[in-house]
Amino acid sequence: MDAIVKRIIKQVKKGDHNAFGEIVELYKDKVYHISYRMLGNKQEAEDVAQEAFIRAFTNIDRFEINRKFSTWLYRIATNLAIDRLRKKRPDYYLDAEIAGTEGLTMYSQLAANEELPDEKVVSIETQQGIQQEILNLPPKYRSAIILKYIQELSLKEISEILELPVATVKTRIHRGREALRKRLRNG
Incomplete structure (x- = not known):
């Protein structure tokens, strides 16, 4: 894959801006997942992923072709996510109690798509707990x-x-x- 990516980057550096779309297709999922895991918010992760590709495109001339492109791109995404975390603290937490209620949280207000078996619920709660602790x-x-x-x-x-x-x-x-x-x- 590195040879393909290097070929595409050379095209972009020569002025073929449409070729960058191939880069986006190759890396969009990984960049989004890194951003999402860092931020824990779908919209913010999409924003950071998009910004990472914009930064990569505008700074493509700085990229050293003999280096690994994915490392460079993931660094951009990680730094953008960290910057966003430093600038903004969440206004609310899903597990925070809703004012004027007895023990209701934002989680309890989320609609369920289907009834889940007990084991699946425990698994999901465990994953959410781990993700929440990672976010902390x-x-x-x-x-x-x-x-x-x-x-x-x-x-x-x-x-x-x-x-x-x-x-x-x-x-x-x-x-x-x-x-x-x-x-x-x-x-």
Whole structure:
């Protein structure tokens, strides 16, 4: 795939702007998933993914063709998501109690598409709990955990995306895991 991507990037650098659409098609799902896991919000993830592609397109001349494009693109998306997290704190949480009610939360107001068996409910609640706890991690640990365990990238790739030494990445993954473990035990 790297050879295909390099060929497309060379076309874009020569002025064939339509060729960038092929890049978007190749990476749109991965970029969206990274953004979503970082932000936990569909709309914001779509915005960040779109912005990542815009930034990649406008800065394509800065991209070094002998490097791995996906690493460069994921770094852009991760940095944009972290910037968004720093600028904005959520106005509400789905598990926050609704004022004037006895124990009702925003979760209880979400419509269900179908009745789910007990086991599936437990599984979904566990996944939501883990996702929520990932969202509660500081951004530096959150990005490392998401890139390692959800995107399944190597330590070297994560190191390049976050522009950190591999040892620092290992430390952040370890500390992020420990923080998750503690939060999930106490939750």
